[in-house]
Amino acid sequence: MSVTASSWHAAAQILRRDLTLAFRRPGEWLQPVAFFFIVTLLFPLALDPELSHLRRLAPAALWVAAMLSSVLAIDFLFREDGRDGTLEQFALSGQSFAWLLLAKTAAHWVLTGVPLALAAPFAAIALGAPADAIPGVLASLLLGSVSLSLIGAIGAGLTLGLRRGGALLSLLVLPLAVPTLIFGARATELSIHGESMAGPMYLLAALSVFGVTVAPLAAAAAVRISLE
Template sequence: MSGTPSLFEMARLQMVRDLRLALRRGGEWLQPLVFFLVITTLFPLTFDSQLSRLRDVAPAALWVSALLSSLLALELLFRDDALDGTLEQLAVSGTPLSWVLLAKTAVHWLLTGLPLVLMAPVVAGALGAPYEAIPGLLLPLALGSITLSLIGAIGAALTLGLRRGGVLLGLLTLPLTVPVMIFGAGASVRIIAGQSAAGPLYLLAAVAVLALALAPLAIAAAVRINVE
């Protein structure tokens, strides 16, 4: 067996390796999910007993919690690979770095973003969202969490070589997430109100496609700078 692996094979290698590492490292990847559940559980407890008021803030609570949870795991996204020389090996391997790092970011989303989406029905129910609206909330959250992972990965790559990079990571990443938050929360508000959310959903999808196209290039450039 010889020859150069295809892009698909490279992505599979990267994803299998990162998933295997996540499983062997125990519950580290569960932390964002637990954080998400704790924050969203605190919201109903801090509100008065009027369900309608809680329902009004449900989209904001859902999206801000999702954003903060996704930030929590970002600092570690590339750090271990930088410390043990994996990023150096990737940078000199002659393989398309942006593609391999996109696969790595995809695993990050699978471990931190997807669980949030899957838990969203429970959380939305606890926040007073009508049951018939709950399935509709999954799509904007899925699109939004993908974009948050991609934007976050740029920040994580840029702050790789910095001590206390976590604070700077937040400062770099949060402004870039504003469109995601506006369109995502906007779509969720309309879905809960029983209205059509096509407009904000299309915009959210457009932002996701844009991030998918540009973020891997930015991540790869930032990683190359940091392995120097």
């Protein structure tokens, strides 16, 4: 009687729905960005405001703040859909469960990773980075946040069944995100110094590809357990 929906069509529906929902309640995705701003702006207050010192610390400050804010944001990824039965329906939709969770993670990246990357150049300038570094800072956070979102999806899946999974989530996710932190901070540092950041960017890209391959399967297995 009807044409079954292709997996691309289903993924597009999830993206559209999650973006519509986020548009109707912007607090959820604005909070992590505001958090990111505040954490990075605490550094100049706590350190001595000598510009060269700040500039040396800028990559570390940006990336630690980005990681913390992405952990804060990842808690929203599956929680509501798990509570209201939507994930159950995903599992029974006949589409690949991992694929649908990847689509959800992609929507989440658009809502949290992209705003974070867009906010980062402002924070970088506040930390004394030169204007030339803006494209590099933007690019490194854009790419790094992909793998942060994917790693977060595994953690969010594992802690879905817990009533208050926030603290455990950060214990699970932060160690896994260490490679992203190392290469991301290095890429940002190189761009602030005006050098080529190709090396760490390739490694960040490799981490993202690895994440896209593995994280949806791991997240799907974890979410299935919590649905039982």
